Amino acid sequence: MKKNLLHLILILLVSTAAIDRSSAQTNNSAHDDFFHTVVNNHNQIFQMSCIPSVVEIILKYYKAVGFNFYDLQNEWQNKTDGSFRNFDNKELYGITFHQKFVLPRDETFPIDSLFQAIEKELASGKKVIISLPSDTGWHMFVINEQTPDGEFISYSKLGSHTLIVRDTKEIVKKSNGTEIMTYTMSSR
Template sequence: MKFSISKLATTFLLLIISFSALAQKKPSAKPLHDVVEQHKQIFDNSCIPMSIELVLKYHNKVAPDFYDLQKQWQNKLDGTFSNFDGKTIAGLKFKRQFDMSRGDNFPFNKLFATIDSELKAGRKVIVSLPSGANMWHMYVIDRKIEGGDYLAYSRAYNYNSHLTLEYIKRWIFGVKGTDIMTYSIVN
C-alpha cells in the first residue's frame, strides 16, 4: 500500500509539472492571422507596443482586450525597441537585436539566421520596416514562405483589416538592414 501511494503521488506530481510547463509555453490555438484580426492599433504612433501586445495575445499571456501598453505609450514619437529591451511583460522577456547602423556591412546572414532560429523555436519576431517617407512600422514575422523568405502581419491605426507583408527579406535588403525584437518565455 505504501508503494502505490508513493507511486501515485509521484505520477500526480509529474502530471502537474507537465501541464504547468505546457500551459506556460502554449501559443494560441489560433493562427497568428486570426489573432491579428482581433487586435488593433489604437493610436497613430503606437505600433511598437501594438506589436508587443500582439505577441502577448498570440501566446495567451494577456486577454484579447488588453491594450495597456498602447495606452501608456499613446502617440510617443521618440520611442524605439529599446523602450522594451530587457523588459519582462506577462511572462515574456523582450530583447532588441541588431541595433546598429544600416548599410552594406550590415550582418544580413546573422539577422536571417536569428529570425530562422526564433521561428523554428515557435516564437514570432517583431521587425521594423519602412512605411512611407521617413516612417517605419512594426510587423510580426509569422513564418517562412517559398524561397526562404518570410510572411508578416501587422495592424495600423484606423485601418479596418490586418496588414500582410510578404518577402520581408527584400524590404530589409532595400533599407540595408533593420533591428528586430525577439523574446523568451520566462514563466
C-alpha cells in the same frame, strides 16, 4: 487624427506593393490561430503606437493577456521618440523582450546573420518583431512564418486594417538592414 491615420494607411498601401490586406491561406493551424484569432482581433489604436501594438500581439498570442488588452498602447499613445529600446530586456506578463541588431543600416550590416537569427526563432516556434521602412518612417510587424522558398511573411495592424508583407527579406535588403525584437518565456 482620422485624416492623419487615413493618410498613413494610403501611404503604406501605395508605397509598399508587398502589403496585402487579403486573408492569407495556409493549412498550418498555428498560422491560422495567430492570423485569425490574434491579428484580426487586434487593433493599433493610435497612429504612432505600432511598437507597443506588436508587443501586445505577442502577449495576446501566448494568452498572457486578454483580447481586450491595450494597456501598452494606451500608455504610449502617440509617442514619437520611442523605439525597441523601450521594451529591451523588459519582462511583461512572463515574456521578456530583447532588442537585436542595433547597428547602422549600411553596406556593412550583417543581413545574413539577421536572417539566420530570424530563422532560428521561427524554427523554435516563436515569432519575431521587425521594423520595416515606410514613406513616413518605420512601421512594426510580427514575422509569423517562413515560406518554402525562404521568404518571411509579416503581419501588422494600422488601425483595424490588417497588413500583410510577403517579401520581408527583400524590403530588409533594400533598406540595408533593420532591428528586430525577440523574446524569452519565463518558466511558469
